[in-house]
Amino acid sequence: xxxxxxxxxxxxxxxxxxxxxxxxxxxxxxxxxxxxxxxxxxxxxxxxxxxxxxxxxxxxxxxxxxxxxxxxxxxxxxxxxxxxxxxxxxxxxxxxxxxxxxxxxxxxxxxxxxxxxxxxxxxxxxxxxxxxxxxxxxxxxxxxxxxxxxxxxxxxxxxxxxxxxxxxxxxxxxxxxxxx
Amino acid sequence: xxxxxxxxxxxxxxxxxxxxxxxxxxxxxxxxxxxxxxxxxxxxxxxxxxxxxxxxxxxxxxxxxxxxxxxxxxxxxxxxxxxxxxxxxxxxxxxxxxxxxxxxxxxxxxxxxxxxxxxxxxxxxxxxxxxxxxxxxxxxxxxxxxxxxxxxxxxxxxxxxxxxxxxxxxxxxxxxxxxx
Amino acid sequence: xxxxxxxxxxxxxxxxxxxxxxxxxxxxxxxxxxxxxxxxxxxxxxxxxxxxxxxxxxxxxxxxxxxxxxxxxxxxxxxxxxxxxxxxxxxxxxxxxxxxxxxxxxxxxxxxxxxxxxxxxxxxxxxxxxxxxxxxxxxxxxxxxxxxxxxxxxxxxxxxxxxxxxxxxxxxxxxxxxxx
Amino acid sequence: xxxxxxxxxxxxxxxxxxxxxxxxxxxxxxxxxxxxxxxxxxxxxxxxxxxxxxxxxxxxxxxxxxxxxxxxxxxxxxxxxxxxxxxxxxxxxxxxxxxxxxxxxxxxxxxxxxxxxxxxxxxxxxxxxxxxxxxxxxxxxxxxxxxxxxxxxxxxxxxxxxxxxxxxxxxxxxxxxxxx
DNA sequence: GATGAATGAGGCTTCATTCAT
DNA sequence: TATGAATGAAGCCTCATTCAT
Numbered sequence: 012x013x014x015x016x017x018x019x020x021x022x023x024x025x026x027x028x029x030x031x032x033x034x035x036x037x038x039x040x041x042x043x044x045x046x047x048x049x050x051x052x053x054x055x056x057x058x059x060x061x062x063x064x065x066x067x068x069x070x071x072x073x074x075x076x077x078x079x080x081x082x083x084x085x086x087x088x089x090x091x092x093x094x095x096x097x098x099x100x101x102x103x104x105x106x107x108x109x110x111x112x113x114x115x116x117x118x119x120x121x122x123x124x125x126x127x128x129x130x131x132x133x134x135x136x137x138x139x140x141x142x143x144x145x146x147x148x149x150x151x152x153x154x155x156x157x158x159x160x161x162x163x164x165x166x167x168x169x170x171x172x173x174x175x176x177x178x179x180x181x182x183x184x185x186x187x188x189x190x191x
Numbered sequence: 192x193x194x195x196x197x198x199x200x201x202x203x204x205x206x207x208x209x210x211x212x213x214x215x216x217x218x219x220x221x222x223x224x225x226x227x228x229x230x231x232x233x234x235x236x237x238x239x240x241x242x243x244x245x246x247x248x249x250x251x252x253x254x255x256x257x258x259x260x261x262x263x264x265x266x267x268x269x270x271x272x273x274x275x276x277x278x279x280x281x282x283x284x285x286x287x288x289x290x291x292x293x294x295x296x297x298x299x300x301x302x303x304x305x306x307x308x309x310x311x312x313x314x315x316x317x318x319x320x321x322x323x324x325x326x327x328x329x330x331x332x333x334x335x336x337x338x339x340x341x342x343x344x345x346x347x348x349x350x351x352x353x354x355x356x357x358x359x360x361x362x363x364x365x366x367x368x369x370x371x
Numbered sequence: 372x373x374x375x376x377x378x379x380x381x382x383x384x385x386x387x388x389x390x391x392x393x394x395x396x397x398x399x400x401x402x403x404x405x406x407x408x409x410x411x412x413x414x415x416x417x418x419x420x421x422x423x424x425x426x427x428x429x430x431x432x433x434x435x436x437x438x439x440x441x442x443x444x445x446x447x448x449x450x451x452x453x454x455x456x457x458x459x460x461x462x463x464x465x466x467x468x469x470x471x472x473x474x475x476x477x478x479x480x481x482x483x484x485x486x487x488x489x490x491x492x493x494x495x496x497x498x499x500x501x502x503x504x505x506x507x508x509x510x511x512x513x514x515x516x517x518x519x520x521x522x523x524x525x526x527x528x529x530x531x532x533x534x535x536x537x538x539x540x541x542x543x544x545x546x547x548x549x550x551x
Numbered sequence: 552x553x554x555x556x557x558x559x560x561x562x563x564x565x566x567x568x569x570x571x572x573x574x575x576x577x578x579x580x581x582x583x584x585x586x587x588x589x590x591x592x593x594x595x596x597x598x599x600x601x602x603x604x605x606x607x608x609x610x611x612x613x614x615x616x617x618x619x620x621x622x623x624x625x626x627x628x629x630x631x632x633x634x635x636x637x638x639x640x641x642x643x644x645x646x647x648x649x650x651x652x653x654x655x656x657x658x659x660x661x662x663x664x665x666x667x668x669x670x671x672x673x674x675x676x677x678x679x680x681x682x683x684x685x686x687x688x689x690x691x692x693x694x695x696x697x698x699x700x701x702x703x704x705x706x707x708x709x710x711x712x713x714x715x716x717x718x719x720x721x722x723x724x725x726x727x728x729x730x731x
Numbered sequence: 732g733a734t735g736a737a738t739g740a741g742g743c744t745t746c747a748t749t750c751a752t
Numbered sequence: 753t754a755t756g757a758a759t760g761a762a763g764c765c766t767c768a769t770t771c772a773t
Binding site: 398399400410411414419420 | 766767768769770771
């Protein structure tokens with residue numbers, strides 16, 4: 012049982028417990044028990060509960076959701092479809108779905124997590140807009156659209172709404188905006 | 192200081208505190224202090240914290256969001272625009288916005304609130320579909336669309352995304368579905 | 372609904388609730404609810420919870436248990452049998468049984484009830500000894516025997532032990548002690 | 552200050568406090584204070600107040616009262632005398648006396664303690680009957696007698712009634728029942 | 732007589748965190 | 753690395769009691 016695997020066992024347990032019970036309601040003790048270690052050890056690895064939350068949040072950061080699509084060098088509608096699929100796939104995992112919502116909730120009350128979330132909603136989406144619309148320099152409205160796409164996707168993926176409706180809708184948008 | 196006004200002062204304080212800190216993090220004591228009453232009185236009026244949360248949740252129930260539109264006897268695109276406006280107006284209030292997110296979060300971990308939320312996503316939206324699409328009997332797909340509209344609107348209104356993009360997008364949808 | 376009947380309804384409710392839940396665990400509110408009156412009214416009639424307890428205790432005072440036998444002008448074994456029957460009859464009522472135990476318990480921690488109980492175990496039993504043993508002046512040992520009889524009876528009646536065993540046992544005692 | 556001694560200090564403090572104030576009226580805080588530890592530590596060792604009560608109850612369980620007699624391999628009248636002495640010795644300790652009464656009281660309202668108490672009044676006494684009456688197989692009536700003896704002893708020991716009266720009385724019973 | 736409204740005190744429990752080993 | 757022991761803060765809730773009407 013190497014140091015690393017212990018740390019990761021804790022992290023995994025934290026992910027599951029946080030998803031299941033929320034960041035506040037899941038106690039360090041419960042996480043430790045699930046990971047099969049002592050409470051104290053959690054603090055040894057992550058300093059405090061907030062540190063643990065931060066690490067968990069990193070693991071479900073939005074940039075991770077669309078990573079697969081980025082590597083495939085897609086653009087336009089194909090990229091869009093890939094993204095839709097990625098969102099749906101990612102949020103089909105109950106743990107991810109719940110963590111995302113808990114994170115959204117947490118970001119409302121704790122500034123440091125608000126920041127993380129913003130970075131996700133801003134930096135990431137500008138980059139995405141460029142590749143979606145095949146533009147080197149995106150305008151404000153382009154980003155707004157991508158933000159909307161992201162918000163829409165997240166909510167609908169989380170709610171498991173019909174994927175095809177979303178795709179159709181987005182295609183119409185791209186028709187009016189993209190250059191490729 | 193009539194009974195009713197006291198109860199409402201507590202409820203108002205609860206709304207604000209719950210919005211600001213979340214349902215779990217906001218304590219009954221804080222709410223009582225904000226309302227200028229004793230902790231005990233909160234329990235006198237609402238039995239327990241959960242009872243208080245329930246009352247607050249009722250106040251931000253989705254049916255309340257679109258109430259204005261229902262009274263106006265609108266249908267089709269006009270109704271849709273009204274709804275968009277209602278969502279945006281409702282969620283332009285920070286308290287409502289935050290409460291909605293906290294509720295979404297809460298519904299993940301506490302079944303009774305999950306139920307409330309489901310009723311909102313189901314019963315209410317079926318009714319809405321009828322009036323949106325001018326159909327007496329809506330099909331499964333119609334409801335799916337309205338569900339998507341709701342999810343989209345909520346997320347985007349909450350994120351203050353550009354309203355006009357949403358409207359345009361929705362109009363296109365209606366073009367393909369509605370009968371009026 | 373005359374004043375008296377209200378008072379008695381409260382008293383009756385108190386008896387039942389105290390028996391069921393114990394003096395501490397039964398709250399004034401529960402008693403009031405059972406009596407169909409407001410909490411405040413209980414305080415109006417009985418000043419405070421302790422006052423209410425006192426009244427209830429009076430109603431189950433030991434002197435009441437053997438009252439029937441005293442009126443019958445019995446003595447010796449006949450009186451003893453009557454007393455045994457009285458104890459068993461009294462404690463066959465679940466409310467009485469439980470109240471007696473709760474009272475015993477209460478008398479351990481609250482001095483004023485301890486006093487009440489002592490009076491029961493002393494004054495009353497001296498009188499009883501005289502009539503049981505047909506003596507005008509009872510000795511210390513006589514009273515000790517009656518005290519033992521009382522304790523034995525109470526415990527055994529409460530536990531619903533076999534009545535005839537008790538009677539036989541007591542008769543043997545009387546054989547050695549009584550003068551009639 | 553080893554772990555064990557801390558746990559036992561808490562247990563001892565609990566015994567004393569429970570005896571003095573009753574199981575309900577004695578608060579965990581008071582017990583902790585008396586033990587010289589923090590409230591939380593009590594919960595660490597005993598999970599909750601009920602767990603603490605259970606441990607205390609075990610310590611005054613009836614089987615413990617007559618343990619000394621069992622080891623001595625006595626039977627008949629000698630065993631009986633030993634038991635009488637044990638009861639009187641045990642209940643001469645004020646803490647034990649009060650705990651027994653509080654337990655009796657508690658068993659009226661909390662089922663799990665009722666059970667404990669029943670086991671005491673049943674299992675234990677059957678075994679005792681065999682050795683008291685020198686019978687391999689005891690009849691219903693034998694057990695009834697022993698139950699009566701127990702109830703009588705407990706009540707009288709608790710009330711510090713004259714021991715010799717009890718002994719004499721019991722001897723007469725044995726004369727009629729025992730085989731040795 | 733009777734009630735609704737209001738309070739302060741106190742109780743149980745959970746939790747994040749730390750310290751000694 | 754890892755744990756058991758210990759703590760203080762904070763939270764929910766119950767209760768007896770009082771006050772105004």
